[in-house]
Amino acid sequence: MTNTLRQAEGNYVVGERFWDRENDLALFAKRIDEGAHLLLVAQRRMGKTSLMREAARRLENRYICIFVDLQQSRSPADAMAELSVATRPHGTLWRKTKGAFANVLKNIAGVIDDVEVGEVRVRLRAGLNAGNWAAKGDELFGVLAASERPVLLLLDEVPILVNNILKGEDRRMTPERRARTDEFLSWLRRNSLEHQGHIRIVVSGSIGLEPILRQAKLSATINNFAPFELKPWDEDASIGCLEALANEYGVCFQEGAATEMVRRLGCCIPHHVQMFFSRVYARCFRTRKMDFSASEVEEVYRTEMLSIRGHAELTHYEERLEGVLGREVFPLALEMLTEAAVTGSLTREVILALQKDYAFEGQSVVDVQKEILWVLEHDGYLKPSPQGHVFVSPLVRDWWQARHGAFHTPRLARKES
Numbered sequence: 010m011t012n013t014l015r016q017a018e019g020n021y022v023v024g025e026r027f028w029d030r031e032n033d034l035a036l037f038a039k040r041i042d043e044g045a046h047l048l049l050v051a052q053r054r055m056g057k058t059s060l061m062r063e064a065a066r067r068l069e070n071r072y073i074c075i076f077v078d079l080q081q082s083r084s085p086a087d088a089m090a091e092l093s094v095a096t097r098p099h100g101t102l103w104r105k106t107k108g109a110f111a112n113v114l115k116n117i118a119g120v121i122d123d124v125e126v127g128e129v130r131v132r133l134r135a136g137l138n139a140g141n142w143a144a145k146g147d148e149l150f151g152v153l154a155a156s157e158r159p160v161l162l163l164l165d166e167v168p169i170l171v172n173n174i175l176k177g178e179d180r181r182m183t184p185e186r187r188a189r190t191d192e193f194l195s196w197l198r199r200n201s202l203e204h205q206g207h208i209r210i211v212v213s214g215s216i217g218l219e220p221i222l223r224q225a226k227l228s229a230t231i232n233n234f235a236p237f238e239l240k241p242w243d244e245d246a247s248i249g250c251l252e253a254l255a256n257e258y259g260v261c262f263q264e265g266a267a268t269e270m271v272r273r274l275g276c277c278i279p280h281h282v283q284m285f286f287s288r289v290y291a292r293c294f295r296t297r298k299m300d301f302s303a304s305e306v307e308e309v310y311r312t313e314m315l316s317i318r319g320h321a322e323l324t325h326y327e328e329r330l331e332g333v334l335g336r337e338v339f340p341l342a343l344e345m346l347t348e349a350a351v352t353g354s355l356t357r358e359v360i361l362a363l364q365k366d367y368a369f370e371g372q373s374v375v376d377v378q379k380e381i382l383w384v385l386e387h388d389g390y391l392k393p394s395p396q397g398h399v400f401v402s403p404l405v406r407d408w409w410q411a412r413h414g415a416f417h418t419p420r421l422a423r424k425e426s
């Protein structure tokens with residue numbers, strides 16, 4: 010392994026910026042070689058997108074790897090447009106895709122290779138609709154399955170798409186939306202089964218898919234996708250990453266400094282390791298002192314990692330959580346998390362006390378709380394402990410407390426409780 014590493018740029022990392030994960034990549038490749046469809050799951054910022062991109066890079070001599078980001082897709086038709094555009098870098102596949110979509114692309118079919126990707130996407134979206142996406146999608150899968158090499162189809166942000174289909178702009182689940190979601194997932198399932206062995210599909214996203222499907226009672230639609238879990242880095246990988254970054258940027262860690270950073274983080278989510286290093290580097294650079302000692306770790310953690318810019322990261326967590334849980338339920342989830350952040354754990358007594366404060370249409374508070382806890386556990390916010398539910402990541406807990414703690418009186422300390 011190299012002993013230098015450049016900092017991440019943009020969202021994901023590949024190639025020389027990608028650190029470790031050798032065992033994960035080997036197991037991932039093995040499962041793909043066996044022909045499995047995978048559901049790649051992990052807490053936020055664990056490196057799911059990076060793992061998919063890096064796997065695609067390393068497997069490209071054996072598979073035609075097609076990466077599709079569905080973050081901007083609102084409907085199955087949008088997703089088909091995205092999928093079609095993603096074949097563009099693959100000459101033969103793109104030619105056949107254009108053939109399959111000839112009537113949709115009509116007037117630009119002749120000049121399409123000179124047209125920008127954005128324009129092609131717009132045309133495809135305009136021509137695809139609720140009535141034709143499934144048949145066009147089947148054709149597209151047919152094209153992929155007939156390619157000379159097996160296809161590895163990496164679908165990122167599927168849960169965002171599914172959540173959009175299921176709940177629309179106003180974030181409400183209706184029977185029609187549920188039916189459309191069912192139709193889309195059943196279509197994906199049918200194609201994944203029909204082309205097994207020719208096409209491997211990996212599904213991932215920054216929020217969990219299972220909690221969303223559970224709400225819609227559609228979990229069975231993805232049970233042919235095997236879960237593949239990505240864990241935080243262990244101590245060795247994290248220290249190795251910090252030292253490689255330090256080597257690259259001329260930071261000189263004094264005895265025990267990297268170990269102390271890892272201990273302070275507690276849970277080494279790759280993005281947080283990278284963030285911590287970049288704060289240390291900025292400080293060294295500013296003070297023109299490239300030595301960094303273990304005794305300075307706490308200060309950088311307190312003043313830099315927990316600064317307002319640090320916990321601005323949380324906005325993303327909150328938005329995604331609100332998207333999954335819906336606007337009515339989100340305030341209760343927020344309060345449960347804030348209790349865990351402020352008091353250290355979300356105890357049974359607090360859960361019971363909070364039941365007096367909320368009411369929901371058509372659902373008991375108990376059921377809503379069960380659902381919330383399931384989502385929070387599944388998406389890696391909280392984990393059970395003998396004291397009650399506690400944050401998985403001490404950093405996320407500290408962020409949460411810094412952001413919401415000042416406005417929160419613990420439930421059992423309130424006069425009315």
Ligand SMILES: Nc1ncnc2c1ncn2[C@@H]1O[C@H](COP(=O)(O)OP(=O)(O)OP(=O)(O)O)[C@@H](O)[C@H]1O
Nearest residue numbers: 017020027028053054055056057058059215279280
């Ligand atoms: N293998 C890795 N080597 C180095 N840095 C990594 C690695 N994996 C993740 N990171 C760091 O974490 C950041 C987030 O990575 P990535 O976008 O792949 O995570 P994700 O799990 O897809 O996040 P999200 O939950 O937001 O979708 C990267 O920008 C990088 O800083």
Ligand SMILES: [Mg+2]
Nearest residue numbers: 057058214215
């Ligand atoms: Mg991602």
